[in-house]
Amino acid sequence: MALLRRLYGRLRLKVNETKSAVASVFGRKFLGYSLWVAAGGVVKRKVAAKPLLAFKRRIRELTGRNGGRSMQDVVERLRPYVQGWKAYFRLAQTPRVWLELDKWLRHRLRAIQLKQWRRGTTIYRELRALGASADVARQVAANSRCWWRNSDREIKRVLTIAYFDRLGVPRLS
Secondary structure, three states, X not given: OHHHHHHHHHOOOOOOOOOOOOOOHHHOOEOOEEEXXXXXXXXXXEEOXXXXXXXXXXXXXXXXXXXXXXXXXXXXXXXXXXHHXXXXXXXXXXXXXXXXXXXXXXXXXXXXXXXXXXXXXXXXXXXXXXXXXXXXXXXXXXXXXXXXXXXXXXXXHOOOHHHHHHHOOOOOO
């Protein structure tokens, strides 16, 4: 580090001590990416932990259950952010992370949809209209106030990936 300070000092440049370090590349992040060693000793790129947390925080802001927005409006606000994030981190070599983020995002959207339907009778009617069996619709409607828990159970058979594709929700995977 002293050598770098001296060399850059001759060029009248400053080394930012908080961002710079002489260390292994596996503990560092570069423009939101970090490196990991896969099976066989192959070094691959992944999204660093901090950008993943920032992504989740921003998605939580965009998909809050209190806001009085239609599902289409939520998707319209969500689409540019998800597409931009996907384009920036497209070089990451971690397909499982993308799948997990996709599942989590759809889980949030299902919870929003359930909260918008709100009452058990509305939930039952809407699920039946979407093709759910009477038993599934009844089971979900019976727990009408448990938005998050219900959004990851039987309702996955009705509000499927194809349903969200029709709405225009972009996929990360």
